[in-house]
Amino acid sequence: MKVTISDIAKAANVAKSTVSKVLNDSPKISQETKQKVREIMKQMNYTPSSIATGLARQxxxxxxxxxxxxxxxxxxxxxxxxxxxxxxxxxxxxxxxxxxxxxxxxxxxxxxxxxxxxxxxxxxxxxxxxxxxxxxxxxxxxxxxxxxxxxxxxxxxxxxxxDNETGGNMLTEHLIEQGYSKTAFIGGQQQEKIYTHRLGGYLNALQQADLTVPQPWIINCKAEEHDSYHAALELLQREERPDSVVCMNSYVAFGVLQAAKALGIDVPSELGIAAFDDYPLSRYTTPPLTSLNIDTxxxxxxxxxxxxxxxxxxxxxxxxxxxxxxxxxxxxxxxxxxxxxxx
The missing domain is CATH 3.40.50.2300 (Response regulator)
Incomplete structure (x- = not known):
């Protein structure tokens, strides 16, 4: 089995970066450490990678x-x-x-x-x-x-x-502070890490407020206007419907806003809408959307x-x-x- 920098570092009880610096004769490494590492390289018949060494030098x-x-x-x-x-x-x-x-x-x-x-x-x-x-x-x-x-x-x-988890928590806490108690979550795919974190923050805020929501109120769909519009249209026509929605992004929020308008549901008195991402629609919708500013x-x-x-x-x-x-x-x-x- 080929000896690696990791093997040399372990044997010498130093960091891999130290071994790399020894290979490149860095002045930051003491002569004592260089001698120790080089001796172990010799004992273990280590041949340095020309690619890794060249990358470090140029x-x-x-x-x-x-x-x-x-x-x-x-x-x-x-x-x-x-x-x-x-x-x-x-x-x-x-x-x-x-x-x-x-x-x-x-x-x-x-x-x-x-x-x-x-x-x-x-x-x-x-x-x-x-x-x-x-x-x-x-x-x-x-x-x-x-x-x-x-x-x-x-x-x-x-x-x-x-911090997407903190963001989900912030949006949900804000809705709770405004008097909403039945908050849904729309948008995103389960396999996406960003969705997992945003949903986690939303669920944590609900738990802290001793609130629960039906599982069908957490809706996975493409985080864009068309899919979110149809998801919201179906959700808002159920016998038991939410009084607020946390949206995966502003495109989802725009779809939810359009669904509420189509059903004659007033925003914000009957439905609160809050979204991740402030760009590009949030301040220009009717009404303007509460959102998180994510400074890219x-x-x-x-x-x-x-x-x-x-x-x-x-x-x-x-x-x-x-x-x-x-x-x-x-x-x-x-x-x-x-x-x-x-x-």
């Missing part, structure tokens, strides 16, 4: 932002360009360039590992967690190549995300900062950063007088 002053061009929703929206702006605001003053690249999962020749990593065209990678599969994360970890996931990942690695520019800034930390000191521990959303109360939930912002 800088391109370039950052790769990975997108999956087969998923238009990932790059044809305002959030994507806000993230780009946030990353650029961090790396540009440090004389780094940003390269946007298609991940190309199904093309071995064009795969980003070959085009960007092995070719040393970038010093680090930023990608959404829908792009960074467990397999890809493990491959980058094995190469000790710096990367940041936008969105939580299960494999060891650094990531930044919004800040998401880009944070991912850029975390990546530069890893590039400049690859022995830095992995970090998990959760950003706090901001509640923006508007007329769609204003059953009682509210003193907060109404922008």
């Amino acid at each position: 800088s391109s002053c370039n950052i790769g932002l990975l997108v999956d061009m087969s998923k238009e929703s990932e790059f044809l929206n305002q959030f994507f360009y806000n993230i780009i702006g946030g990353i650029e605001s961090v790396i540009a003053p440090l004389k780094y360039e940003l390269t946007i690249s298609n991940v190309q999962h199904n093309s071995p020749e064009g795969h980003f590992l070959n085009r960007l990593v092995f070719s040393k065209r970038v010093d680090g990678i930023i990608a959404n967690n829908s792009v960074l599969t467990e397999e890809l994360s493990e491959a980058l970890n094995q190469l000790e190549f710096p990367y940041i996931s936008i969105g939580e990942i299960m494999t060891p690695g650094s990531w930044v995300d919004f 520019f800040k998401l880009g800034v944070s991912s850029g900062q975390l990546l530069m930390e890893r590039i400049r000191g690859n022995d830095a521990p992995h970090k998990h950063l959760l950003l706090e959303p901001e509640l923006i109360p508007r007329e769609s939930t204003m059953r009682t007088r509210f003193s907060g912002a109404t922008s």
Whole structure:
């Protein structure tokens, strides 16, 4: 079995990053530690990977932002360009360039590992967690190549995300404070981590208030206007219906709003509607929608900062950063007088 950096690190009782620095003769490592690690390498007949060593030595002053061009929703929206702006605001003053690249999962020749990593065209990678599969994360970890996931990942690695569970809790607590007690949840798919966290916050707020809802009031559907409209239309015509809805995003909320209008249900006196994501419809609907502001520019800034930390000191521990959303109360939930912002 081939001896790896991990084997050497374990035998020497040092971090993998220390072994990597010894391979590159880093001045940050003491001569005593270098001698100890090199002796163990000799004893274990370790042959360093030329790829990993080369990656550690060469800088391109370039950052790769990975997108999956087969998923238009990932790059044809305002959030994507806000993230780009946030990353650029961090790396540009440090004389780094940003390269946007298609991940190309199904093309071995064009795969980003070959085009960007092995070719040393970038010093680090930023990608959404829908792009960074467990397999890809493990491959980058094995190469000790710096990367940041936008969105939580299960494999060891650094990531930044919004606290979606707290967001679900905030929206539901707000509805309860406004006098609503029968709150449904519409939108999202069960296998999506973001859905799981948002739903978890909603359920936690209900539990804290000693409230329960029928299971049929938690509706999975595509998080877009058409499906949510039909889901809400069916839900709001039941004999037992909710008096409020937490929506997976503003598109879902718009569908729910249209269903309420079609059924002659007044918002907010008969139905409160609150949603994740403030863009692009929330402040312009009738009535304007209560929503969570998720600052995607800040998401880009944070991912850029975390990546530069890893590039400049690859022995830095992995970090998990959760950003706090901001509640923006508007007329769609204003059953009682509210003193907060109404922008």
